[in-house]
Amino acid sequence: MAYQNEQRKGPSGGLWANKDKVDGSNQPDRTGKVELTRELVKELVDQLNDGNEYAVIRLAGWDQVSGSGSQWTNVKASSINPPNKGQRPAPQPIRQAPTPPEPEVNDKIPF
Numbered sequence: 725m726a727y728q729n730e731q732r733k734g735p736s737g738g739l740w741a742n743k744d745k746v747d748g749s750n751q752p753d754r755t756g757k758v759e760l761t762r763e764l765v766k767e768l769v770d771q772l773n774d775g776n777e778y779a780v781i782r783l784a785g786w787d788q789v790s791g792s793g794s795q796w797t798n799v800k801a802s803s804i805n806p807p808n809k810g811q812r813p814a815p816q817p818i819r820q821a822p823t824p825p826e827p828e829v830n831d832k833i834p835f
Contacts, residue, residue: 735760735801739785740794758783758801767803780804 737758745751760768760781768779782804785797 735764735781737799737801738788739797739799741796754797756796756799758799760801764801764803 735758737756739754739756742752742755745753764781768781771779782802784800784802788796788798790796
């Protein structure tokens with residue numbers, strides 16, 4: 725994917741106006757692609773292997789105007805670094821409810 729002689733630095737892509745959008749439809753306003761590096765894809769797989777339901781990446785976008793005057797958004801992707809990156813959280817011990825005290829038994833006969 726070439727971006728007008730722009731040198732890419734890491735995962736990147738672009739969003740352009742959806743020329744096929746029908747007014748009043750639910751179609752997206754912009755469409756495009758983001759290319760991910762092998763390293764970022766491995767981090768996404770690690771997120772899923774750590775038990776997460778979804779893998780998450782951070783996206784940032786900058787509005788641009790091409791040489792022909794078309795507006796588009798330059799998109800950069802990066803990882804969301806969890807606090808324990810590369811480590812699974814330590815299992816938490818199961819806390820049991822305290823055992824209630826046993827009632828005092830009085831074995832003496834009152835007569």
